[in-house]
Amino acid sequence: MAQGTGLPGEGSFVGRVWREGIGPSVVEARGGRVFDVTCPAAPTMRDLLEQPDPAGFVAGIAGEDLGPLAALEAASERGEGTRLLAPCDLAAVKACGVTFARSMIERVIEERAGGDPARAEALRARIAGQVGASLRNLVPGSDEAGEVKRLLQAEGLWSQYLEVGIGPDAEVFTKAQPMSAVGWGATVGLHPVSRWNNPEPEVVLAVDSAGRIKGATLGNDVNLRDVEGRSALLLGKAKDNNASASVGPFIRLFDGGFGLDEVRRLELSLRVEGEDGFRLEGRSSMAEISRDPADLVAQTRGRHHQYPDGFVLYLGTMFAPVQDRDGPGQGFTHHLGDLVTVATPALGRLVNRVGLATEAPEWTFGTAALMRNLAGRGLI
Template identity: 60%
Template sequence: MWPPTSPLPVDAGAATLVGRVWRPGLGPSVVAVRDGSLVDVTSTFPTVRELTETENPAAELRKAEGEALGTLDDVLANTPPESRDPEHPRLLSPIDLHVVKAAGVTFAASMLERVIEERVRGDAGAAAQARADIHALIGTSTPQPGSPEAARLRAMLVGRGLWSQYLEVGLGPDAEIFTKAPVLATVGTAVDAGVRRDSTWNNPEPEVVLAVASTGRIVGATLGNDVNLRDIEGRSALLLPQAKDNNASAALGPFLRLVDGDFTLDDVRRAVVTLTVDGEDGYHLDGESSMTEISRDPAELAAQLFTGHSYPDGAVLYLGTMFAPTADRHTPGLGFTHETGDIVSVSSPKLGTLTNRIRPADECEPWTFGIADLMHTLRNRESS
């Protein structure tokens, strides 16, 4: 549905939700979601980063006072570019100064699809046979990464000349963690998400996204769409930055749900993420990912994020997806790929719904508001 509706989790009354809106004349503003309305708490927390770095973000947000901005429904309706009134608030991605990272091949199904992309060098027409060959050899499930069983499978594959860099991170002790987007470059719900115009084989990647404080503590979660260009990455893993980091290609939201008594890391571990794709041509696709099938625990992935680096402003981490659509959309044997105008919705009961419309990346709203701009708006806000 476009414009989207009902982005809140099913237990919204119990959820501690933080987000951001653009306020005309003021710029990005931090908001709390309360009883279906948005409250501007920027005077207490100038950035979401300031909130997530506190000892107890959920408790701090609940007691923060601020200015009521109106209903979420009204702000959501004003968010799509084509229906936007510049004199009223619109939703933004719920994060700001956090580094945007992503973990790859964390589900067996996704890992095997990456191996297939590599073997066919990004040629969608050759994927079906490669998929059958690999499934016949390995199956559709793999051992725990870093385990003795995984080591034995690795040795067997090496012996057959079938080793892959994707199997290395899918079976070995070290996870694949990469930078998905620059700081402040993520897009929120109810706006366009970008796919490079020259990509002919691509798909959505519905995921849970962790918010991690600079101490390594997991403080919240949201939903993400790690838009993936399969043909470009399939040509070479060294093209991962071009496949992953493009204008409007990192969708995230609708809100960040903070960890509290009603939402814990175990809720993330049990989460079921559903996906729908609806095309302007009447095409419809459903998918589902269960976090119970992830190969590495979310806490382990968050810990690996800090193995060789520190993040003084915290980070968000896309946890990976098991969903890689293989059913043909048009030509037999070519699988799924996006069409302009596709409406993609990523949902999970305790995190709500993230909805974006697919457009060529160069037609999406350009990323123009950077860190210096944020600092300027906050300084001006303090002095006014």
């Protein structure tokens, strides 16, 4: 993972590390070094994001110098010592699906193929040819979207994925439990029952308890296409497994130079490098998202649902891998050992290696353990 976290030279970047012999700590990356900024006013990332001005708050903390970021990256790759964690702790880990037209078509194909990748190629040619162009400029929930829905229903092509893609209600689901996401350098886990799966490069928003967006980071919403394709009721099994949610490397806090308008213009790149020499590259442009990020936050949190510890929200992806890997018409699926890199210049690089959920390190440090640890350190 020689490419590192790739943080830009400007901006306020906060994250979390596991300090050997101490436990989880809130940190800020400054000038290629990492400083522990954990304090009674911000013992967790949740508390830091609750500050009215998180970037200004951490700028006023000298912190404890933990050394060069490169050393933490090396330790993270080894999975030992003081190492990077996902930059979210008590926040709920939520995700939005089917927010881009390209991925929306692929979800319809998954459903019609019943989770069978061998059937996907013929379905892709038929469905994308009939409905692809008509969906790209639609505003979800608009009168025009309603007319397209009626036409597709008449042709027998309507799908639950099209409903959340162009209907009034966004798909918002729980991707992972608080404290369970993995960070830069960790293994991401595939459920062993899956034979058709892929990475999903996404922007992830950091939102406080009042619904205010405080920053952004990167995420890999590991996706089991065959499991969800068999039945949408298997979404929980397809999405929430050990190490299936990757977030990081750091949260870039909103400040005078970076905010939601900049997030709306981000261009994400994806690279998958297999131990078999296979290489896949893709991209996801936030300019092509069908639902505005602020609307997705509002559909997640409001009078209908509160998050007292805030939440991080995956915004969805336009990336839909169709490149054949194991044979003609088979499309893409992961091999164990794949190295996945999600990147954008403003947020850095999120790098993970692919393994099985059953072989990734077990998730054992939860909320209760965090509270006991912070109490023992005199932080709460």
